Amino acid sequence: MPSRTIALSTDLHARPAREVAEAADSFEADVVLVQDDTEARVTSPLELTALGAEHGDEGIITADGPDAEKALDAVVDVLAEQAPAVTPQRDDGGQDR
Amino acid sequence: MSHARPLTPALVTLDDPPTDPDAAIDFLLDLVADAGRLQDRESARRDIETRQQEGGFGMGLGIALPHARTDAVTEPTIAFARSDTGVDFDTPDDEAATLLVLILVPSDADADHLDLLSRLSRGLVDEDVRTRLRTADEPGVVSTLTEVVA
Numbered sequence: 001m002p003s004r005t006i007a008l009s010t011d012l013h014a015r016p017a018r019e020v021a022e023a024a025d026s027f028e029a030d031v032v033l034v035q036d037d038t039e040a041r042v043t044s045p046l047e048l049t050a051l052g053a054e055h056g057d058e059g060i061i062t063a064d065g066p067d068a069e070k071a072l073d074a075v076v077d078v079l080a081e082q083a084p085a086v087t088p089q090r091d092d093g094g095q096d097r
Numbered sequence: 098m099s100h101a102r103p104l105t106p107a108l109v110t111l112d113d114p115p116t117d118p119d120a121a122i123d124f125l126l127d128l129v130a131d132a133g134r135l136q137d138r139e140s141a142r143r144d145i146e147t148r149q150q151e152g153g154f155g156m157g158l159g160i161a162l163p164h165a166r167t168d169a170v171t172e173p174t175i176a177f178a179r180s181d182t183g184v185d186f187d188t189p190d191d192e193a194a195t196l197l198v199l200i201l202v203p204s205d206a207d208a209d210h211l212d213l214l215s216r217l218s219r220g221l222v223d224e225d226v227r228t229r230l231r232t233a234d235e236p237g238v239v240s241t242l243t244e245v246v247a
Contacts, residue, residue: 011211014162015152021189045189046156050222052215 002072003062006080011055016078017048023074029065031075042075101172103213103246106239107132108176114184114197118154121184122163125199128176134201141169141201155188160221164200166210173209174201175217177242179231196221196230198242213246220245 010016024031024042031042035057040047042061053059061079063072107128114124122145129135144167148154154163161184176199183193198217202210220226220242229241 011207013211013214014154014156014164015148017156018152018189021157025189043189044157044222046158046160046218047222048218049156049162049214050218052211052219054211 001062001064002068003060004072004076005058005060006076008053008055008057008059009080012048012051012053014045014049017045020048020075020078021045023078024071027065027067027071027074029063029067029071031061031063031068031071033059033061033075033079035059101134101174102243103173103175104177104239104242105132106235108134108174109235109239109242110178111235111238112178113182114178114180116180116182116184118161118184118186121161121178121180121197122199125163125176125178125197128178129170129174129199129201132176134172134174135169136171137169141165141167144169145199153187155186155194156218156221157188157190157192158221158227159183159192159195160227161186161188161194161197162200162214162217163197164202164210164214166202166204166206168204170201170203172203173206173213175199175213175242175246176201177230177238179238196227216246 033040035051035053114121144165148165154161178197186194
């Protein structure tokens with residue numbers, strides 16, 4: 001089952017939750033976001049906002065079904081601003097925010 | 098700084114709201130105004146409208162959470178109505194909203210907004226909570242919602 005670890009690009013309030021649900025809706029796949037041991041179906045805005053997840057929080061997205069890879073890509077596109085947060089690269093001269 | 102509870106009995110009604118989403122939002126705003134919590138109704142309505150244009154308020158499972166951060170309130174405030182027929186808030190699962198909760202949070206209270214939204218959502222994903230909100234009398238609804246946002 002394809003899965004990816006991401007850092008959230010935004011606080012997970014109602015608007016992004018709906019965007020994710022709409023992005024995932026057209027695919028034949030069950031996609032879940034797990035954050036702090038709590039699982040949310042990404043097609044349910046309510047389950048997503050229940051996570052109370054904030055910008056920068058880490059989550060794991062897992063997809064299952066015929067369209068799993070495509071669905072995973074679509075959801076990652078909305079939830080994670082950049083590629084999966086595997087190896088953070090410093091190109092800002094090492095300045096902390 | 099005073100800390101009023103986000104929900105008081107005056108902010109809950111069992112009267113059926115209009116089935117049009119905009120009219121239903123006005124219906125909820127009336128509750129907030131009548132409870133004396135609204136400084137400026139026009140600006141509250143505008144701020145809700147802006148939020149609505151950014152993305153709808155239907156959350157699935159028969160829930161709509163119209164909301165805004167607005168200077169029209171000085172304390173986080175929620176108002177509740179339930180609809181027998183349902184209000185079409187353009188929800189991803191196409192289920193009409195029968196439980197409506199308006200969330201208004203002061204403009205400078207971003208953390209409060211996310212906190213209140215996630216508490217409400219956590220409560221409302223629980224089928225038992227949804228059933229109680231659909232069937233309870235007014236005091237029952239008030240106590241259920243108070244537990245959820247506590």
